Each structure stands twice: as structure tokens, then as C-alpha cells.
Amino acid sequence: MAEVRLENVRKAYGKKVVYANLNLTIDDGECFTLLGPSGCGKTVLLRMAAGFEQPDAGTITVGGVTLSSPSERIFVPPDERSLGVVFQDYAVWPHMTVAENVRYPLVIQKVAKNEIDARTQDAIDNVNLTGLENRMPYQLSGGQQQRVALARALVAEPKLMLLDEPLTNLDAKLREEMRFEIRALQRKKGITVLYVTHDQEIALAISDRMAVLDENGNICRIGTPTDVFERPGNAFVFRFMGVANMIPADVRGRDIYARGTDVLLSKDAPAPVPSNPVLGCRPSDVDLVRDPGPGMPTARVRRVNLLGPIVDQRLEFAGMELRAQLDTHKAISRGLIFREGDMVGVNIANPLLFDSNTLEGVGSHE
Amino acid sequence: MNRTGKFGIAELLFVLSLLILIVIVALPVLLIFWTSFVVDGHFNLSAVVEVLTKPDTFEALKMSLLLAACVTVTCTAVGTLFAWLVTRTDMPFKETMKVLFTIPFMLPAFIGALAWKMLLSPRAGYINQFWMALFGTRTPLFNIYSFWGIVIIETMYLFPFVFIQVSGALERMDPTLEESARIAGAGLFTITRKITIPLILPAVVSGALLVCLYSLAHFGTPAILGTEVGIYTIPTKIYELIHQSAGSFTAIRAATVMSVILVLSAAVILYTQNRVVKSGRFQIIAGKSVRPTVLKLRGLRTPLFILCIVYLLVTVVMPTVTIFLVGLLKTYGLPLQLGNMTFENFYYVLFKWKLTKDAIFNSLYLSLGAALVTMVAGGIISYVLVKMKVRGKWFLEFLGMLPFSLPGTVIALGVILTWSGRFGINIYNTGWIIFVAYIARYMAFSLKSNSAALEQVHDSLVEASRASGATPWQSLRDVVIPLIRPGMIAAFFLIFLPALRELTTSVLLYGPTTRTIGVAIYTLNEDGETVYACALAGVALLLIVGGEILIKRFFEKKKRLDNGGA
Numbered sequence: 041m042a043e044v045r046l047e048n049v050r051k052a053y054g055k056k057v058v059y060a061n062l063n064l065t066i067d068d069g070e071c072f073t074l075l076g077p078s079g080c081g082k083t084v085l086l087r088m089a090a091g092f093e094q095p096d097a098g099t100i101t102v103g104g105v106t107l108s109s110p111s112e113r114i115f116v117p118p119d120e121r122s123l124g125v126v127f128q129d130y131a132v133w134p135h136m137t138v139a140e141n142v143r144y145p146l147v148i149q150k151v152a153k154n155e156i157d158a159r160t161q162d163a164i165d166n167v168n169l170t171g172l173e174n175r176m177p178y179q180l181s182g183g184q185q186q187r188v189a190l191a192r193a194l195v196a197e198p199k200l201m202l203l204d205e206p207l208t209n210l211d212a213k214l215r216e217e218m219r220f221e222i223r224a225l226q227r228k229k230g231i232t233v234l235y236v237t238h239d240q241e242i243a244l245a246i247s248d249r250m251a252v253l254d255e256n257g258n259i260c261r262i263g264t265p266t267d268v269f270e271r272p273g274n275a276f277v278f279r280f281m282g283v284a285n286m287i288p289a290d291v292r293g294r295d296i297y298a299r300g301t302d303v304l305l306s307k308d309a310p311a312p313v314p315s316n317p318v319l320g321c322r323p324s325d326v327d328l329v330r331d332p333g334p335g336m337p338t339a340r341v342r343r344v345n346l347l348g349p350i351v352d353q354r355l356e357f358a359g360m361e362l363r364a365q366l367d368t369h370k371a372i373s374r375g376l377i378f379r380e381g382d383m384v385g386v387n388i389a390n391p392l393l394f395d396s397n398t399l400e401g402v403g404s405h406e
Numbered sequence: 407m408n409r410t411g412k413f414g415i416a417e418l419l420f421v422l423s424l425l426i427l428i429v430i431v432a433l434p435v436l437l438i439f440w441t442s443f444v445v446d447g448h449f450n451l452s453a454v455v456e457v458l459t460k461p462d463t464f465e466a467l468k469m470s471l472l473l474a475a476c477v478t479v480t481c482t483a484v485g486t487l488f489a490w491l492v493t494r495t496d497m498p499f500k501e502t503m504k505v506l507f508t509i510p511f512m513l514p515a516f517i518g519a520l521a522w523k524m525l526l527s528p529r530a531g532y533i534n535q536f537w538m539a540l541f542g543t544r545t546p547l548f549n550i551y552s553f554w555g556i557v558i559i560e561t562m563y564l565f566p567f568v569f570i571q572v573s574g575a576l577e578r579m580d581p582t583l584e585e586s587a588r589i590a591g592a593g594l595f596t597i598t599r600k601i602t603i604p605l606i607l608p609a610v611v612s613g614a615l616l617v618c619l620y621s622l623a624h625f626g627t628p629a630i631l632g633t634e635v636g637i638y639t640i641p642t643k644i645y646e647l648i649h650q651s652a653g654s655f656t657a658i659r660a661a662t663v664m665s666v667i668l669v670l671s672a673a674v675i676l677y678t679q680n681r682v683v684k685s686g687r688f689q690i691i692a693g694k695s696v697r698p699t700v701l702k703l704r705g706l707r708t709p710l711f712i713l714c715i716v717y718l719l720v721t722v723v724m725p726t727v728t729i730f731l732v733g734l735l736k737t738y739g740l741p742l743q744l745g746n747m748t749f750e751n752f753y754y755v756l757f758k759w760k761l762t763k764d765a766i767f768n769s770l771y772l773s774l775g776a777a778l779v780t781m782v783a784g785g786i787i788s789y790v791l792v793k794m795k796v797r798g799k800w801f802l803e804f805l806g807m808l809p810f811s812l813p814g815t816v817i818a819l820g821v822i823l824t825w826s827g828r829f830g831i832n833i834y835n836t837g838w839i840i841f842v843a844y845i846a847r848y849m850a851f852s853l854k855s856n857s858a859a860l861e862q863v864h865d866s867l868v869e870a871s872r873a874s875g876a877t878p879w880q881s882l883r884d885v886v887i888p889l890i891r892p893g894m895i896a897a898f899f900l901i902f903l904p905a906l907r908e909l910t911t912s913v914l915l916y917g918p919t920t921r922t923i924g925v926a927i928y929t930l931n932e933d934g935e936t937v938y939a940c941a942l943a944g945v946a947l948l949l950i951v952g953g954e955i956l957i958k959r960f961f962e963k964k965k966r967l968d969n970g971g972a
Contacts, residue, residue, distance in 0.1 A: 133889075
């Protein structure tokens with residue numbers, strides 16, 4: 041049992057308050073992702089869970105055992121927490137071979153020699169490094185080193201695995217492969233995983249549940265990936281989860297107009313309507329129409345970028361930029377790839393409404 | 407299992423580091439300042455001025471500054487010229503020459519001075535004798551017992567400071583900088599003046615300042631070549647004061663006041679040097695190994711090559727050969743002929759004479775002991791400085807800077823003040839006082855080498871071991887120490903070899919049975935036992951060169967193992 045609970049956790053560095061009052065529960069056996077822009081304090085949270093940092097106040101328990109609680113003067117050091125940690129820079133010990141790296145946690149635990157050998161081999165096989173046991177780290181690629189780190193974190197069968205951006209330094213193909221492997225291993229072993237990243241694609245792909253943090257370390261949204269993606273709750277989360285169009289709007293009845301105009305954007309305003317509404321939609325929700333009928337909003341095509349499977353068209357709409365992304369095959373067959381300067385009709389599907397206040401403090405999309 | 411660790415490894419190491427630095431380094435310096443400025447319990451500046459304006463101390467101060475200035479200028483000229491020749495011209499055998507030009511570094515300057523004394527002393531010097539015989543004159547070619555004699559000898563053995571810095575800078579410099587200037591239509595002279603010189607200037611200045619610092623604090627050469635004709639520098643004056651006064655307070659105070667001058671000059675020089683090095687980081691493009699544009703020397707190629715060879719022959723080979731030949735002579739003054747030679751002297755200093763046997767033994771165990779202790783202590787202090795987050799670290803950082811700006815003479819004096827019974831411990835005239843002084847003297851080397859190694863050990867490597875279940879001690883043993891071991895071994899040799907030939911500090915601290923090799927050579931020479939001085943110097947040279955070769959071997963092997971390492 042390794043249910044992780046953080047209750048009323050406070051952490052500050054000097055005057056910079058990272059967490060004022062954090063409450064979070066990670067269920068036993070789930071893969072939980074903390075998603076947030078860099079500098080939001082997600083790594084601090086992971087380091088507190090690991091015991092590399094102590095919270096200023098509050099309690100951290102794992103599986104019902106209190107590990108950190110300043111008020112009770114409890115602080116269990118990392119080596120007594122039964123953890124597996126994978127760092128962003130791998131942290132593979134350069135003076136040890138692959139096998140020596142992986143077996144180290146077992147050696148420290150004084151496991152019997154033949155059991156060490158068997159479990160080490162097992163862990164190495166699990167991450168597909170079989171045959172590289174006697175290599176030194178500098179003879180390995182980045183992806184292989186990361187897998188050594190993963191095997192080392194898994195070999196002692198920890199209750200809790202903490203992963204800090206472990207895939208950031210890998211190339212796209214390897215990242216996808218590793219993502220899959222981590223997920224598979226986690227399911228197989230039933231370990232609780234806390235995964236920290238700023239990459240929403242990984243978060244969506246890997247998590248059972250995820251939490252989105254804003255730049256100030258507030259948890260904006262917790263839920264399953266589909267939940268968070270479909271119902272982001274506020275503009276920050278919406279923008280953080282992918283490319284977003286944001287159009288200031290007026291809502292009259294169930295009709296949404298571009299603010300201060302009579303351009304009708306949608307007849308399907310979702311309830312409730314916030315006081316300063318902003319319409320948000322994904323580029324894939326923007327349909328383009330070659331010959332707009334009367335009353336249909338129109339936009340001028342500014343740039344057309346073919347990105348392979350999709351074509352990305354940037355439009356000027358009511359003085360703002362609007363992005364539309366269409367499936368390349370469909371766009372070609374329907375004649376929807378325009379020339380720069382063309383006027384086109386715009387049709388918005390699945391509009392979401394946010395309060396413009398929640399836009400504040402939203403940085404550029406990472 | 408639940409607990410909050412209060413007094414753990416971090417606090418222990420921090421307190422230990424503080425203690426080491428305070429007792430070994432800070433206290434002696436503090437006492438020097440105290441003795442200088444406090445008279446009868448009162449702060450007294452006029453007494454300081456009085457000491458400084460006394461004719462003989464004032465002369466020594468002036469001489470030290472003048473000497474350091476001249477040596478700095480000549481070393482800069484010589485070092486930069488040779489650095490440029492071996493990196494940016496089509497000189498033959500450049501790679502070999504580059505190594506050869508660093509050899510003078512290995513030779514202790516005072517042994518060089520000793521050799522040159524035998525070659526160029528006005529009456530007995532072999533070269534002068536040869537000259538006078540050849541031309542039937544009674545005026546010697548050159549009198550080494552002179553200001554310029556000292557300048558020349560110091561230049562011979564200190565110029566590698568500049569050479570190493572500048573040749574490094576010239577090699578790292580991105581040639582595209584010069585090429586783009588050339589494409590822009592600049593001539594070679596303009597390029598050199600506007601591009602090359604500004605780019606290597608930080609390296610030149612930084613090397614020059616090191617020379618200046620070393621020369622100011624250097625005892626051996628002015629002691630051997632200057633004292634005889636009344637030329638005193640700060641270190642030799644302090645030596646004379648301490649030796650002739652038999653511990654009188656006035657003499658000690660005069661010495662401490664001069665030490666304060668030395669410390670302050672050293673601090674200013676080091677501060678400037680740090681700033682120059684920092685500014686240089688921006689400018690010299692941290693390029694990979696690049697092929698710099700090479701200047702064709704054409705007709706000058708052979709003459710310049712010969713110049714380099716002659717320079718090396720004169721500064722390295724000739725003095726070394728002289729030391730060994732004189733060491734073989736039956737009596738000093740006999741012509742250098744095979745019939746007058748014997749191995750008896752070497753046998754005598756190595757196995758029979760207690761004084762020299764003691765000196766060799768003392769130097770060996772003092773250097774070994776000091777190197778070991780300083781290596782470990784420096785490792786601990788560096789660990790706290792680089793890796794730990796503890797309150798009050800700034801104070802430790804400040805203390806850690808101190809050893810870098812303490813000339814050997816100052817350390818000796820401070821150690822005398824601290825360990826002659828003032829705090830209930832009197833180890834004066836024993837080997838221990840030299841031991842303590844060596845630790846203070848070489849702490850800077852150890853700190854530098856160890857912290858450089860520790861900075862390479864990323865925090866996450868230690869955290870990874872903690873997360874794997876290792877206690878702080880276990881992760882220190884299994885991760886940190888194995889990773890910094892090369893740095894620690896480097897620190898050991900960086901201390902052991904210089905300590906083996908140390909003179910400046912030991913000469914102020916030795917007692918009847920605690921001569922070191924350096925002291926023994928120096929005093930034997932003073933007492934006119936020239937052949938034994940040379941035989942012992944020969945032994946010292948063999949020890950030093952042997953040691954250097956061993957280290958080179960060790961690090962080359964290490965490098966080969968690390969090849970391809972991240």
C-alpha cells in the first residue's frame with residue numbers, strides 16, 4: 041500500500057512561497073502526473089516526497105506512515121523511504137558499470153548474493169538492456185542511460201516511484217518508446233508513480249490521473265487525462281494543454297459574438313456564462329468554408345503551413361490571430377487549402393467559455 | 407525510524423572544516439596582524455610606520471617591489487614570445503618544445519641559483535674563469551651577485567607561469583576571429599594588434615600576476631645571490647631578523663609588519679588576477695581543438711628554433727649538469743676533470759652524514775604526512791563548500807580564500823607566533839611546526855583540486871544513492887569519494903612534490919635536527935660546503951624529476967581510461 045498524502049503542506053525559499061497550503065492525494069498503484077510550466081514548483085513537490093527537502097509545515101504520509109511532519113519533528117531521510125527515483129539528468133554513476141549501477145540498491149539492502157544477481161538481471165531485461173551489463177555509462181546513449189536509471193529505480197521494488205522529467209533529454213522517437221515502457225512496467229509491478237513534467241503530451245499519455253499547476257504552484261485541475269483535456273475548467277489549463285484560440289466574446293442568450301461586434305461565433309454557449317467571457321477553442325475545432333454564406337463570420341488567410349498530416353492555417357479574425365488545423369487529406373480533397381490573402385468563412389465547433397480573469401498570469405505555452 | 411536528524415554528518419563536517427581553517431590558517435594570520443598593530447594592548451599605527459621607514463626595512467621593501475616588477479616584465483616578454491612561437495608559427499618540433507618549455511617549472515629556483523652561482527660568481531664561476539683565461543682579462547663576464555643576476559635567474563625559472571597561460575589561450579582561441587578580420591581586409595599587423603592581443607591579454611596578465619606574486623614571496627634566489635652583496639628582499643630580511651635576533655620582540659615585530667605588507671600585496675594581486683581571469687572567460691572562445699592560423703617564419707625559422715634550443719640548454723641543461731659535476735668533485739675549486747671526480751660525495755650525503763640523511767628523511771616524511779593530511783582536510787572543506795547548504799557558510803568561504811594569499815614566509819612567521827607556547831603548545835624546533843606550516847602552505851592547492859573535482863559530481867548522483875537506500879556515509883563512500891579520487895590524488899602530488907623541495911617556509915622553522923632537503927642545501931652552501939650542497943641538490947633533482955614522471959604516467963593512464971568519457 042502506497043497511498044501518498046500531502047496535507048496542508050507549506051514550502052517557501054526565503055520570501056518566495058512555493059506552496060502556501062497544498063493538499064494532494066495520490067492513490068495506491070496509480071500513475072499520477074504533475075503538469076506545470078517550469079518554475080512552478082513541481083520538482084519541489086517531488087523532492088519533498090523523496091525527502092531531499094523538508095516542508096516548512098504540513099504532513100506527508102506514504103501508505104499511512106508519516107514521513108515528513110515538522111510539527112511532530114518527524115523527518116524520515118530519503119534512504120529510509122523505500123523509493124525509486126529517476127532524475128532528469130539520469131544520475132547514472134559514471135564509475136560503475138550498468139550492472140553495478142542497477143544492483144546497488146540491493147547491495148545496500150544486503151540482499152543475498154544470488155538473489156541480487158537474479159533480480160539485477162531481471163531489472164536489466166525489463167528495460168531491454170540485456171547484453172550491456174558490463175558497459176560503462178559513457179559507452180551508452182542517452183536513452184540507454186535513462187533505462188539504466190529506470191532499472192536501478194525499479195530493482196528494489198519500491199512502493200513509490202518518483203520521476204522528474206525523465207524523458208525531456210531524449211529524442212522524440214525514444215521518448216515515445218520510453219513512455220510506453222514506463223507505463224508497462226508500472227502496470228506490471230503495481231507501483232505508485234509520481235511523474236513530474238511540463239510536457240502535456242506525456243502527461244496525457246501516461247497518467248491515470250493528473251494535476252495541472254499554474255506558475256504560482258496552485259493546483260488548477262485534477263482529473264483523468266480525458267477529463268482535464270475536455271473540461272479544462274479555466275483558461276490557463278486550456279491553453280496549457282495545447283494550442284488554443286482565445287477570442288474575447290459577448291454572450292447574448294445562447295449566442296456568442298466576438299466582443300463589441302455582431303459577428304456570431306456560435307449559437308451554442310455552454311452554461312454557466314462567466315462575467316467576462318472569452319471563447320476558447322482548439323485549432324482543430326475551427327472549420328473553414330470556401331464560400332461563406334451571409335451572416336457567417338469571415339477571416340483573412342495570413343499564412344498556410346503544411347505540417348505533414350495536418351495543415352495549419354493562420355487567419356486574421358476580428359483583429360486577432362485565429363489558427364485552424366485540418367487533416368491534410370481532407371483539406372486537399374475538399375479544396376480547403378487557401379492562398380494567403382483569401383477571405384474564408386469560419387465555423388467554430390465545441391466552443392468553451394472562460395472568464396478572462398483566469399487568463400491573467402498565463403505565460404506563453406511551453 | 408522516524409526522527410529529525412539534528413547533529414548529523416553535515417554539522418560535523420562543517421565544524422571540522424571551521425576548526426581546521428581557524429587553527430591552521432586564520433589564527434597565525436590574525437596573530438601576525440595583532441603583533442604588528444597592537445603594542446602593549448593598544449592599537450598603534452605609528453610603530454608600524456616607524457618599522458617601515460627604518461632604512462634597512464625600507465630598502466628591503468623597495469628591493470622586493472623593484473625585483474618583482476622587473477621579473478614580471480621579463481617573464482612576460484620571454485613567456486609570451488615562446489608561447490607564440492610554439493603555437494602560432496611553423497617552428498619545427500612544436501609539440502616537443504611545448505613540453506620542454508615547462509621543464510624549468512620542475513627545477514627549484516634556488517637550486518638554479520646555486521648552479522648559476524658556480525657558473526657566474528665573479529671570481530670562481532666557471533664561465534667567468536673561462537672568459538678571463540680566454541681574454542687574459544681580470545674583469546668577469548657577468549657578476550651573478552647583483553640585482554640583474556637575481557632578475558635573470560628568477561626569470562629563467564618563473565617564466566613558465568606566463569608560458570602555460572598564454573600558450574593555452576592561443577590554442578583555445580577561435581581562428582575564425584582572426585580569419586574574419588583578414589577577410590574584412592585587415593593586415594597581419596592590424597589583426598595582431600586589434601584581435602589577437604586583446605584576446606590573449608587576460609591570459610598574459612594573469613600569468614604575469616602569478617609571476618609577480620611568486621617573486622615577491624620567493625626566498626631562495628635572493629638569499630643565495632643577494633645576501634652576499636647586501637641585497638635584501640622582504641623574505642630574506644625577515645629571515646635575517648628572525649635568525650639574528652634570537653626571538654627578540656622588536657625583531658619579530660619588524661618581521662610581522664613586513665609580513666603584513668606581503669599579505670596585503672598578495673591579496674591585491676590575487677584579487678586582480680581573479681578578475682582578469684573572469685573577464686577572460688568571455689573573450690577567449692571556449693572552442694574545441696581548433697587549428698589556428700600559422701605564421702610562416704621563413705628565413706627566421708632556423709634562427710628562432712636555434713634560439714629556443716639554446717635557451718633550453720642554457721636554462722635547464724647547463725645548470726643541471728653543473729650541479730651534478732660539482733657534486734662529483736673531490737673539492738670545490740678543482741677543475742672539472744674526470745680525475746678530480748668521485749661518487750664519494752653522493753654516497754656520503756645519502757648514507758653517511760647524519761645531517762643530510764636527516765634532511766632527506768625529514769623532507770620525505772614531512773611532505774608525505776603534510777600531503778596526506780592536507781589532501782583529506784582539503785577534501786572535507788571542499789565538500790562543505792561545494793556541496794552543503796549550511797548556515798554560516800560564507801564565513802568558511804572567506805577562510806577558504808585565505809590560504810591562497812599567504813606567502814611562505816608569512817606562514818612560517820604566523821606558525822612561530824602560534825605554536826611557540828602562546829596557547830600552551832610549544833613545538834618550536836620540532837618537525838611538527840614545519841608539518842603544521844606545510845599544511846597551511848599547501849591547503850590552497852588541495853582546496854582548488856578537490857573543489858574542482860567535487861563540482862563535477864552532480865548533486866543528483868548523491869541523491870540517487872540516497873534514494874537507493876544509502877545512508878549519507880554510504881553514499882560518500884560509494885559515490886562521492888570514488889568520483890573525486892583522481893582530484894584527491896592530484897592534490898596529493900601537487901603538495902608532495904613542492905613540499906619535498908620547500909625552502910622559503912622551512913628555512914624559518916628548522917631546528918638542529920629538523921633540516922629539510924631545501925634547508926640543508928641552503929645551509930651547506932652558506933657554510934661553504936659547496937660540493938655536498940651540490941650532491942644533495944643532485945639527489946633532490948632526481949627525486950623531483952622521478953616524482954614528476956610518475957605523476958605524468960599516472961594521469962596519462964587515467965586519461966586513457968577516461969577517454970570517450972562524458
